[in-house]
Amino acid sequence: MNTGxxxxxxxxxxxxxxxxxxxxxxEKGLTNLTMxxxxxxxxxxxxxxxxxxxxxxxxxxxxxxxxxxxxQNFFEENESVLSQDCAxxxxxxxxxxxxxxxxxxxxxELMRLFEILMNxxxxxxxxxxxxxxxxxxxxxxxxKFEKLFNSKTKAFMLQAMFDGLVIYRAVGIEFxxxxxxxxxxxxxxxxxxxxxx
Amino acid sequence: MNTGxxxxxxxxxxxxxxxxxxxxxxEKGLTNLTMxxxxxxxxxxxxxxxxxxxxxxxxxxxxxxxxxxxxQNFFEENESVLSQDCAxxxxxxxxxxxxxxxxxxxxxELMRLFEILMNxxxxxxxxxxxxxxxxxxxxxxxxKFEKLFNSKTKAFMLQAMFDGLVIYRAVGIEFxxxxxxxxxxxxxxxxxxxxxx
Amino acid sequence: MNTGxxxxxxxxxxxxxxxxxxxxxxEKGLTNLTMxxxxxxxxxxxxxxxxxxxxxxxxxxxxxxxxxxxxQNFFEENESVLSQDCAxxxxxxxxxxxxxxxxxxxxxELMRLFEILMNxxxxxxxxxxxxxxxxxxxxxxxxKFEKLFNSKTKAFMLQAMFDGLVIYRAVGIEFxxxxxxxxxxxxxxxxxxxxxx
Amino acid sequence: MNTGxxxxxxxxxxxxxxxxxxxxxxEKGLTNLTMxxxxxxxxxxxxxxxxxxxxxxxxxxxxxxxxxxxxQNFFEENESVLSQDCAxxxxxxxxxxxxxxxxxxxxxELMRLFEILMNxxxxxxxxxxxxxxxxxxxxxxxxKFEKLFNSKTKAFMLQAMFDGLVIYRAVGIEFxxxxxxxxxxxxxxxxxxxxxx
DNA sequence: TATGAATGAGCCTTCATTCAT
DNA sequence: AATGAATGAAGGCTCATTCAT
Numbered sequence: 167m168n169t170g171x172x173x174x175x176x177x178x179x180x181x182x183x184x185x186x187x188x189x190x191x192x193e194k195g196l197t198n199l200t201m202x203x204x205x206x207x208x209x210x211x212x213x214x215x216x217x218x219x220x221x222x223x224x225x226x227x228x229x230x231x232x233x234x235x236x237x238q239n240f241f242e243e244n245e246s247v248l249s250q251d252c253a254x255x256x257x258x259x260x261x262x263x264x265x266x267x268x269x270x271x272x273x274x275e276l277m278r279l280f281e282i283l284m285n286x287x288x289x290x291x292x293x294x295x296x297x298x299x300x301x302x303x304x305x306x307x308x309x310k311f312e313k314l315f316n317s318k319t320k321a322f323m324l325q326a327m328f329d330g331l332v333i334y335r336a337v338g339i340e341f342x343x344x345x346x347x348x349x350x351x352x353x354x355x356x357x358x359x360x361x362x363x
Numbered sequence: 364m365n366t367g368x369x370x371x372x373x374x375x376x377x378x379x380x381x382x383x384x385x386x387x388x389x390e391k392g393l394t395n396l397t398m399x400x401x402x403x404x405x406x407x408x409x410x411x412x413x414x415x416x417x418x419x420x421x422x423x424x425x426x427x428x429x430x431x432x433x434x435q436n437f438f439e440e441n442e443s444v445l446s447q448d449c450a451x452x453x454x455x456x457x458x459x460x461x462x463x464x465x466x467x468x469x470x471x472e473l474m475r476l477f478e479i480l481m482n483x484x485x486x487x488x489x490x491x492x493x494x495x496x497x498x499x500x501x502x503x504x505x506x507k508f509e510k511l512f513n514s515k516t517k518a519f520m521l522q523a524m525f526d527g528l529v530i531y532r533a534v535g536i537e538f539x540x541x542x543x544x545x546x547x548x549x550x551x552x553x554x555x556x557x558x559x560x
Numbered sequence: 561m562n563t564g565x566x567x568x569x570x571x572x573x574x575x576x577x578x579x580x581x582x583x584x585x586x587e588k589g590l591t592n593l594t595m596x597x598x599x600x601x602x603x604x605x606x607x608x609x610x611x612x613x614x615x616x617x618x619x620x621x622x623x624x625x626x627x628x629x630x631x632q633n634f635f636e637e638n639e640s641v642l643s644q645d646c647a648x649x650x651x652x653x654x655x656x657x658x659x660x661x662x663x664x665x666x667x668x669e670l671m672r673l674f675e676i677l678m679n680x681x682x683x684x685x686x687x688x689x690x691x692x693x694x695x696x697x698x699x700x701x702x703x704k705f706e707k708l709f710n711s712k713t714k715a716f717m718l719q720a721m722f723d724g725l726v727i728y729r730a731v732g733i734e735f736x737x738x739x740x741x742x743x744x745x746x747x748x749x750x751x752x753x754x755x756x757x
Numbered sequence: 758m759n760t761g762x763x764x765x766x767x768x769x770x771x772x773x774x775x776x777x778x779x780x781x782x783x784e785k786g787l788t789n790l791t792m793x794x795x796x797x798x799x800x801x802x803x804x805x806x807x808x809x810x811x812x813x814x815x816x817x818x819x820x821x822x823x824x825x826x827x828x829q830n831f832f833e834e835n836e837s838v839l840s841q842d843c844a845x846x847x848x849x850x851x852x853x854x855x856x857x858x859x860x861x862x863x864x865x866e867l868m869r870l871f872e873i874l875m876n877x878x879x880x881x882x883x884x885x886x887x888x889x890x891x892x893x894x895x896x897x898x899x900x901k902f903e904k905l906f907n908s909k910t911k912a913f914m915l916q917a918m919f920d921g922l923v924i925y926r927a928v929g930i931e932f933x934x935x936x937x938x939x940x941x942x943x944x945x946x947x948x949x950x951x952x953x954x
Numbered sequence: 955t956a957t958g959a960a961t962g963a964g965c966c967t968t969c970a971t972t973c974a975t
Numbered sequence: 976a977a978t979g980a981a982t983g984a985a986g987g988c989t990c991a992t993t994c995a996t
Contacts, residue, residue, distance in 0.1 A: 713940060725914065746947050
């Protein structure tokens with residue numbers, strides 16, 4: 167029995183299904199997502215999905231985690247350069263980063279994250295596990311800003327602005343990236359100023 | 364036949380049903396809302412709802428509009444005092460206003476607005492009408508900021524931050540209102556600085 | 561609104577569905593009974609059944625009650641003659657009655673009663689309501705014997721024998737009615753003897 | 758190749774699986790029994806069960822046989838003392854035996870026997886083989902009473918009473934063992950009286 | 955023989971919508 | 976306008992059984 171290998175396989179397939187599910191959610195939304203869709207897009211039968219996930223909810227949770235991981239990676243990859251010590255340079259750097267992400271990361275995908283979160287508001291157990299996962303991952307993303315601003319609240323506010331813009335864009339509101347970038351910088355600077363004192 | 368009166372009646376009842384629907388959506392979310400729920404909470408039969416709304420979607424659109432109107436009124440009422448001319452005073456005023464609203468307006472309710480929006484992402488025709496309504500109403504709210512900042516983008520960004528925070532709070536993230544208010548002010552000031560030049 | 565009439569209608573239809581269900585259970589058994597079967601045999605759509613019964617279980621409970629009522633009526637009708645005061649005559653009377661019932665009442669139908677009971681053994685909530693109903697109805701049937709024998713236990717034992725025979729017969733075991741009747745009488749007499757003392 | 762041994766092994770494992778299945782049926786009932794349950798409780802994979810049994814039904818038949826055998830052994834063990842020749846002593850002996858069995862043999866287990874039987878009522882082929890097995894085994898048990906009473910019917914009736922009581926008890930009806938025993942004796946005596954003539 | 959992933963038919967249940975009254 | 980019974984499509988989930996390894 168080579169269970170070591172088999173377990174890995176199973177894990178990989180769960181991941182595969184989760185990612186396919188994510189795509190489907192982006193396409194059709196949570197409510198319209200059916201297990202049949204998932205099965206079909208994975209070239210599996212409906213019953214097979216249930217060999218990997220207990221039910222639809224746990225599949226969604228898994229897809230949600232995969233999405234958050236993706237978002238986090240996206241932030242980290244682009245950020246890996248280095249943290250700056252000069253406030254001006256930092257502001258410049260992050261303003262560029264965020265406007266870049268806002269520009270390139272599929273808005274709809276990030277928006278899904280909130281769609282999933284919101285839809286779960288009415289299901290205690292789902293909500294609990296999703297917000298848990300959400301906080302953990304966003305915590306990591308916010309870490310950098312927390313250090314930069316020396317304030318958790320400010321970090322939240324900046325990220326909230328970013329997320330808000332993501333949603334606006336996802337629902338079809340348009341704005342100039344250049345302006346966004348400049349204002350990001352302005353804001354970051356104003357938030358870092360306190361640190362000097 | 365006093366049809367004039369009757370037409371009015373019908374409008375009023377549509378309004379009534381929309382508001383009841385809104386309450387229900389706040390309670391149970393969009394997905395769990397059934398026409399039976401609506402009928403019951405309006406003391407009507409299921410079939411009767413269809414005398415007022417063509418189908419579930421148009422009921423939701425109507426509820427969505429009612430919600431937006433409510434939000435707008437809420438902003439306007441609190442704002443009606445007067446617009447300030449001194450930048451410092453304006454920043455103070457709006458920081459107070461927003462943190463007040465963030466604090467008192469039921470987060471979940473405002474969050475619903477986005478839940479509805481997001482859920483509709485996958486339904487072209489719904490999306491079209493909802494974003495239309497959304498833009499119109501938010502346009503009015505943003506008007507003040509646009510004037511203050513002399514920039515549409517800045518106005519959007521401030522509002523986006525506000526909405527992002529609403530969502531964060533709705534999913535259970537907590538932060539101090541005092542800090543939020545101070546940072547709001549800081550940000551508004553940094554955004555208005557340009558105007559001086 | 562003539563609700564009085566309508567409510568009656570609804571009650572009658574529930575009854576009708578319950579009875580159709582009973583027939584189906586007799587034909588196909590509990591496990592093989594599908595809501596589709598029920599709907600079809602009632603000339604209704606599947607969804608309509610759910611306008612009358614919350615779920616399959618409550619339909620089964622209703623059918624069970626209907627069956628018990630039927631059994632009870634069967635006993636009572638045949639018994640209505642009068643209760644005898646002479647022991648010999650009583651024994652004669654009841655022996656005749658029981659062998660008659662055993663002979664004419666569809667064994668399979670009575671057996672269903674136990675099939676339903678047994679299948680519910682693993683579902684606490686079902687079990688509770690079914691045994692409750694069962695005890696109430698059998699209590700009425702047993703009442704006569706309790707009086708005759710002046711003993712609850714004896715009444716149970718006689719009825720248990722009857723039910724056991726019903727099951728035996730339902731699973732294909734055959735025996736002579738004449739002998740059964742004679743032995744019934746013998747047994748009843750032996751059970752009543754004590755009372756003389 | 759020592760196939761002789763292997764065949765024995767296979768037989769033994771079938772027996773083992775049947776017994777485990779029996780336990781599971783007692784726990785969860787027939788309807789809720791899944792092949793997965795069986796496999797798990799045998800420390801086997803689902804597929805492996807099918808190396809021993811053609812399908813679920815034949816597994817159930819096997820478990821049913823195992824149960825009947827168990828019942829029979831139970832009766833025989835307790836009975837092995839010897840058969841009495843004095844009617845009074847016989848009655849005493851059997852009354853004790855039956856009330857003892859009724860008391861100690863897990864009611865639910867015996868009840869399962871009838872549950873299995875009844876559930877099979879709707880499956881011709883199952884029914885045929887199960888009733889066959891049932892008759893054979895009960896035939897052996899009834900043998901003693903047949904001799905004692907000199908009547909097959911009386912034997913059936915006594916056993917039917919016993920089985921009925923088993924079911925009553927399994928569904929939660931309670932009665933005093935002492936009374937049961939006394940009445941058993943009374944009944945046996947009344948049934949043996951004829952033989953004197 | 956053992957495994958366990960894959961299958962697919964089947965069932966219960968929900969719910970928006972219609973329509974006769 | 977109001978009613979509410981009827982509809983039927985759709986979806987989540989289960990499970991006996993098969994089969995490649």
